[in-house]
Amino acid sequence: MKTNFLKTILPLAVIAVGLTSAASTSSLNRSSKSVAQLGYRHIANPESCNAVQECDENGNFNCKIGSNGPQLYDSNCVTPLKRSTVN
Structure with a gap:
């Protein structure tokens, strides 16, 4: 009876662990995508800033x-902030 239990439960447990690890791996890849971020510029008071436009944070160009x-x-x-295009 004990061997029948192990023969049926063990494969199901291995499948469950595999599915769980696959799901966690795919969610890690999704979190690495960058999101457009709103860019702010300094105004007269150096401690204040004003929202201007979105910067995608993907590239090496300064977001201006x-x-x-x-x-x-x-x-x-x-x-x-950085962006992927010059303008």
């Missing part, structure tokens, strides 16, 4: 207003 405009930062106006 236009091509020669000011650098855009995160919501704390501390970390400079």
Whole structure:
């Protein structure tokens, strides 16, 4: 009786562990995608900032207003943001 129990339960347990690990691996890959982040620029008061446009954070170009405009930062106006295109 004990061997029949192990012969049926053990394969089901192995399948359950495999499915669980596959699901956790695919969710890890999804979390690495970047999300568009709203870029802020400094205004007259250095501790204040103003929301301007979205930066995709995928590339190596500085996220600026236009091509020669000011650098855009995160919501704390501390970390400079990047984007994948020049403009």
